[in-house]
Amino acid sequence: VQLVESGGGLVKPGGSLRLSCAASGFSFSDYYMSWIRQAPGKGLEWVASISHGGSNIYYADSVEGRFTISRDNANNSLTLEMASLTAEDTAVYYCARYLETYSSSSVSKNWGQGTLVTVSS
Amino acid sequence: DIQLTQSPSTLSASVGDRVTITCRASRSILRWLVWYQQKPGRAPNLLIYKASILERGVPSRFSGSGSGTEFTLTISSLQPDDSATYHCQHYYNNAITFGHGTRLEI
Numbered sequence: 306v307q308l309v310e311s312g313g314g315l316v317k318p319g320g321s322l323r324l325s326c327a328a329s330g331f332s333f334s335d336y337y338m339s340w341i342r343q344a345p346g347k348g349l350e351w352v353a354s355i356s357h358g359g360s361n362i363y364y365a366d367s368v369e370g371r372f373t374i375s376r377d378n379a380n381n382s383l384t385l386e387m388a389s390l391t392a393e394d395t396a397v398y399y400c401a402r403y404l405e406t407y408s409s410s411s412v413s414k415n416w417g418q419g420t421l422v423t424v425s426s
Numbered sequence: 427d428i429q430l431t432q433s434p435s436t437l438s439a440s441v442g443d444r445v446t447i448t449c450r451a452s453r454s455i456l457r458w459l460v461w462y463q464q465k466p467g468r469a470p471n472l473l474i475y476k477a478s479i480l481e482r483g484v485p486s487r488f489s490g491s492g493s494g495t496e497f498t499l500t501i502s503s504l505q506p507d508d509s510a511t512y513h514c515q516h517y518y519n520n521a522i523t524f525g526h527g528t529r530l531e532i
Contacts, residue, residue: 339522349462349470349513351522363520366427399469404481411517412460414481416469 306330306415308400313420320390320424326383326400326417334358334378335406339413340385342396342422352398353385357407367393390424397421428452430514432525439532443504447528449514451495460515461490461499463508464527470513474499506532 312324324340339354353374354363362374373386383400398420401413429452439445449459457477462470472481474490477497487502501508509532514525 348527349464349515349524351515351524354520354522361520365522404472404475409520410458410475411515411520411522412472412475413462413470413515414472416471419469 306402308402308415308417310398310400310417310420313398313422315423315425316390317426318391318424321386321388322390322422324385324387324398324400324420324422326385328381328383328400328402331402331415332406333376333381337403337409337411338376338383339401339403339411340372340374340383340398341401341413341416342394342398343419344393344396347396350396351411354409354411355383356409361409387422390422392424395422395424427521428455428516428518428523430516430523430525432512432514432528434528435526436529436531439504439530441504441506441532445501445504445530447499447512447514447530449492449497449499449525451497451516454494455516455518457493458516458518459490459492459497460517461488462513462515463510464513465510473512501530504532508532 340352402415404412404414461474464470
């Protein structure tokens with residue numbers, strides 16, 4: 306199982322960014338996926354989750370209305386579109402795969418290496 | 427929203443010690459609790475889920491217990507490699523919250 310995030314970088318407050326996660330080594334379309342972030346020196350914060358087929362989507366209150374999670378099962382990829390970014394969104398963003406196939410039980414078994422998003426003027 | 431409170435926030439112990447980290451939920455989460463280990467600069471690693479089920483490949487010195495609002499992670503005999511930050515996380519009704527983490531120094 307491999308998850309590789311990309312798309313992080315420096316963005317100005319109010320700006321937008323698109324993160325991607327390329328998945329390999331497993332049947333991507335069988336698993337719920339999520340984005341989880343970690344601000345520098347802080348704890349983990351769940352951002353969003355998406356069901357294996359893409360029909361069920363959940364967001365943390367802190368990002369609802371600003372972030373959009375999506376997936377492309379044909380290309381084994383997960384995306385997080387982020388808009389109206391603020392300094393509080395500065396973090397390492399991890400994509401993660403749930404433990405069990407077809408299960409919404411949010412146990413994150415496999416994680417990517419993370420991609421750093423810095424929101425600063 | 428359910429809040430998780432971990433204690434202690436930092437812990438210093440010696441090789442061979444038995445250590446316990448506590449995670450308290452603001453209301454019952456039944457047994458929907460996960461523990462992760464995270465080392466500096468690395469992604470978290472799944473240790474235990476559903477409060478007490480040890481993930482494959484995790485050493486048996488790690489164990490979890492609890493239900494409802496109080497949960498514990500126990501390391502029976504500390505090893506140098508256990509130096510890390512430990513996070514609890516609940517998963518209930520598609521809402522996910524993490525504790526603030528416990529930093530364990532060996």
